[in-house]
Amino acid sequence: MLETFVIPILGSLLAGGLIGFEREYKSRPAGLRTHTLVALASTLLMLAAARQGDWDITFFDTQDIVTDPTRMAHGILTGIGFLCAGVIFRHGFSIQGLTTATTLWMTSALGMLFGVGLWGLASVGTAVTLVVLVLFRLFYRYLPRRNDIDVIVRLRGDGATSGQEIEALLRGLGLRAEAVRQRLLGDADVLEVAFKVVSPRGLHLETMVDALRGVDDVRGFELAPREE
Structure with a gap:
């Protein structure tokens, strides 16, 4: 009983809890409870699938029972795919939630x-997953990389400032800026221009904020650094 059910269930609860705690700490859509329940459900289903001979089902006398736990594994992975799709969403030009x-x-x-008794492999997999989530995040801070920022600027529709001038302003700050969308809002009262911007690592958003606030025709703007 202990090795058959208790250890697998406790192991899955610990693995799901540790991974979920890291996601909870980062305030991601799926956190501690979600990851713990996903691990527990997968374990319980595989425990049941591996012991189909114990199922309380009446079969014909001439009917053989062929156990195939891999079919349950396929069903679990298919179902979890729908759950994963629920935490992936688009914000501006960014796709977020992929890591979660x-x-x-x-x-x-x-x-x-x-659930199938591969406790050693599952334990190593849990440890490696935590290393990737925690230690790799620390390494990521010091890696040479660019900062991608989604910038949306709203200008007076009848103003003298155009999207090209805002693009030139951003380039003057040492940014790589490209206008990707323009549209008129409120009966042409507001011109909204969206940019994809690549900034140096050391550039602070306050620098861009001060530059945009200095343009008279700017009615509002949004700066959204891209994340995972």
Whole structure:
């Protein structure tokens, strides 16, 4: 009883809890409870699938029972795909939630490993997942990389400032700016221009804010650094 059910269930709860805690700490859409339940559900289903001979089902006397736990694994991974899709969303030009979706998929895989008795592999997989989530984030801070920012500027529709002038202003700050969308709002009262901007690592958003606030025709703007 202990090795058959208790250890796999406790292992999946611990694995899902640790991964979920990291996501909860980062305030992601799926956190501690979601990851823990995903791991637990995967473990329980695989425990049941591996013991189909114990199912309380009446079969014909001449009918053979063929156990195939891999079919349950396929069903779990298919179902978890729908759950993962729910945490991926688009904000501006950015796609967010990919890492959280991946951790849900990974948590489900770890739960299945605990369910089929591969405790060592599941434990190593849990540790490596935490290393990727925690230590890689620390390394990421010091890697040479560019900062991608989604910039939306709203100008007076009848003003003298055009989208090209705002683009030139951003380039004057040392940014790589490209206008990707323009549209008129409120019966042509407001011209909204969206830019994809690449900035040096050391540039602060306050520099861009001060520059845009200095333009008379600017009615409002949004700066959204892209994340995962």
